[in-house]
Amino acid sequence: MRFLKIAAFDFRNIIRNPTLLFSNMVLPLVLIGVMGFVTQSFFGSGLLSSYDYYGITMITLSALLVIMTATNAFMEEQVKKANIRMIYAPIAKAEIYLSKILSTFLVGTLSFIFILMIGQYGFGINFGGDHLPYIVILISMLVLFGSCFGTMMCCVLGDEEKASSISQLPVLLFSAFGGIFFSTYGLGKTVAFLSNVSPVKWIVECAFRIIYDNDFTLLLPVTLSLLGASAVCILVCQLTFKPEEFTC
Amino acid sequence: MLTILRNRFLRVPDKLYIIIIAVVIIPLVIGAVIYFSGATQSPYKIAFISKEDAPPVKHELIQIEQMNERPAMSALVMGKYNAIVEAVEDQKYTVTTYKDESFKKTIEEYFETGKLPVNHTTAKRGIGTSILGVILLIALMQGVALTTFYPDDRNKSTFKRIMMSPLTSRQYLVAQGMFTFSCLFVPTYFVILVMKICFKINIGFGLGALTGLLIIATALATAFSLFMASVMNRNISLATSGISILTCLLAGCLFNYDSQSKWLDAVTNILPQKPFMTLSQGMEGGQTFSDFPWQIGYIVGWIIVLWFEGSLITKKKVQKGIY
Numbered sequence: 184m185r186f187l188k189i190a191a192f193d194f195r196n197i198i199r200n201p202t203l204l205f206s207n208m209v210l211p212l213v214l215i216g217v218m219g220f221v222t223q224s225f226f227g228s229g230l231l232s233s234y235d236y237y238g239i240t241m242i243t244l245s246a247l248l249v250i251m252t253a254t255n256a257f258m259e260e261q262v263k264k265a266n267i268r269m270i271y272a273p274i275a276k277a278e279i280y281l282s283k284i285l286s287t288f289l290v291g292t293l294s295f296i297f298i299l300m301i302g303q304y305g306f307g308i309n310f311g312g313d314h315l316p317y318i319v320i321l322i323s324m325l326v327l328f329g330s331c332f333g334t335m336m337c338c339v340l341g342d343e344e345k346a347s348s349i350s351q352l353p354v355l356l357f358s359a360f361g362g363i364f365f366s367t368y369g370l371g372k373t374v375a376f377l378s379n380v381s382p383v384k385w386i387v388e389c390a391f392r393i394i395y396d397n398d399f400t401l402l403l404p405v406t407l408s409l410l411g412a413s414a415v416c417i418l419v420c421q422l423t424f425k426p427e428e429f430t431c
Numbered sequence: 432m433l434t435i436l437r438n439r440f441l442r443v444p445d446k447l448y449i450i451i452i453a454v455v456i457i458p459l460v461i462g463a464v465i466y467f468s469g470a471t472q473s474p475y476k477i478a479f480i481s482k483e484d485a486p487p488v489k490h491e492l493i494q495i496e497q498m499n500e501r502p503a504m505s506a507l508v509m510g511k512y513n514a515i516v517e518a519v520e521d522q523k524y525t526v527t528t529y530k531d532e533s534f535k536k537t538i539e540e541y542f543e544t545g546k547l548p549v550n551h552t553t554a555k556r557g558i559g560t561s562i563l564g565v566i567l568l569i570a571l572m573q574g575v576a577l578t579t580f581y582p583d584d585r586n587k588s589t590f591k592r593i594m595m596s597p598l599t600s601r602q603y604l605v606a607q608g609m610f611t612f613s614c615l616f617v618p619t620y621f622v623i624l625v626m627k628i629c630f631k632i633n634i635g636f637g638l639g640a641l642t643g644l645l646i647i648a649t650a651l652a653t654a655f656s657l658f659m660a661s662v663m664n665r666n667i668s669l670a671t672s673g674i675s676i677l678t679c680l681l682a683g684c685l686f687n688y689d690s691q692s693k694w695l696d697a698v699t700n701i702l703p704q705k706p707f708m709t710l711s712q713g714m715e716g717g718q719t720f721s722d723f724p725w726q727i728g729y730i731v732g733w734i735i736v737l738w739f740e741g742s743l744i745t746k747k748k749v750q751k752g753i754y
Binding site: 200202203206210213214217218220221222223224225226227230231236251255259260261340344345347348349351352355356362364366367368387388391392394395396398 | 446448451456460463476503504527535572576579586668669670672673677680681683686688695
């Protein structure tokens with residue numbers, strides 16, 4: 184009960200922060216719009232529009248960038264002070280970071296459900312039609328991973344700016360090699376290898392297979408590995424989070 | 432002022448991640464970009480579905496993979512193949528692709544006649560310009576991380592104490608700007624030099640032109656990050672990343688695009704990144720700085736405006752006693 188109260192408070196904190204709200208709800212739509220518009224001339228013939236392609240890839244990218252919401256929810260200057268008070272209260276340290284993960288996950292999932300619905304029914308982007316729920320599951324698992332990873336980076340590095348600027352770079356690298364911005368096929372063997380290593384590639388491929396081939400073979404392995412990776416992140420949080428070093 | 436600058440460098444070990452970003456990661460990304468833009472690419476990858484016929488003709492620009500069954504549509508979407516070609520009857524083929532009509536026509540014509548149409552290639556951007564586009568994006572995004580001491584000083588009330596001294600807020604920002612600029616410029620320049628001289632990779636520019644262009648790019652990023660750090664109090668890095676990615680995409684830093692809309696052109700022409708891309712493309716084509724007085728003037732104008740706005744806002748805030 185107490186845990187839920189803390190989580191609810193964190194949830195309200197995120198919602199009240201205009202920058203976080205903007206980056207989770209509006210920015211993905213703007214990104215889809217801009218990328219779709221910019222690359223419109225490369226696509227044609229109605230099979231797949233630029234918006235269909237960048238709809239999936241940009242949502243994947245923004246779902247990963249939930250990391251920054253997590254670091255912010257955990258260690259932003261104003262939140263930090265409240266956290267310090269909690270540290271002195273008889274609360275298990277796991278409750279402190281788990282509440283951040285839960286609240287970020289809820290905000291992220293809700294906003295991406297909203298974006299997927301708006302995209303599919305409002306703007307006519309192909310997010311799978313009847314298969315939309317599966318895409319929602321996939322993206323929410325990704326959001327869960329992002330929340331856990333961001334919180335883990337905070338626990339390890341102990342500073343918000345540090346955590347968010349360092350985690351940005353692997354996200355961008357994995358995204359670039361995962362084919363978020365451009366197709367990575369035909370760029371040689373090294374890139375092909377890096378692309379197969381990039382988790383982003385498998386998420387995007389899983390989504391495209393569901394949407395265009397009704398092929399669900401990747402869904403289970405991808406969601407399970409995301410869950411597993413999230414569990415590892417939580418474990419690292421438990422091991423590295425030291426409330427006594429958590430000072431302003 | 433020099434004391435502030437020295438203080439920045441002395442505090443670097445406290446914020447070790449700054450060094451990690453500046454000295455390791457930025458050059459790594461840039462190196463990767465340079466390496467991969469050098470990698471050769473077969474422009475057309477085609478899945479040819481036919482039970483017995485071998486593909487009719489061979490061409491170095493076209494990579495054909497023959498198979499018995501249609502590949503999954505997602506392979507087409509992911510770009511594993513650019514087109515699926517199916518033999519319907521003698522000399523007739525159906526082409527399935529998500530690319531535009533002219534591409535479809537090109538492939539159809541190739542399979543029917545065995546030749547590529549004359550004007551099949553699109554104008555390509557030089558390697559140096561692509562690299563500089565990415566560098567500009569990274570510099571704009573990371574500039575704020577390298578300006579972190581300034582918001583840090585404000586949060587710790589150090590800034591308030593500094594303002595009590597004879598130092599003005601403008602001098603403080605100059606020192607901070609010098610620090611950000613050198614942390615952005617030196618490692619980036621160094622990596623490109625190593626790439627150019629040690630690995631003999633063709634960057635597309637001479638040394639002088641490269642230095643000039645990098646100075647412009649990093650100065651813009653510095654002015655922008657000082658501006659953002661002055662305007663915003665919270666979520667600086669989040670907002671800066673968002674703005675940088677969007678404006679760089681619209682200005683065509685990552686790839687060239689033709690827009691069909693006039694009003695969008697009007698909006699993107701305001702951005703300083705656009706003249707920068709024009710400038711670097713022109714330089715790569717063999718022109719010199721003196722051929723682009725308007726573009727350079729415009730970028731410098733942006734730098735000055737961002738800088739003055741930033742220092743004005745800081746001065747106002749200091750006078751109002753906000754810090």
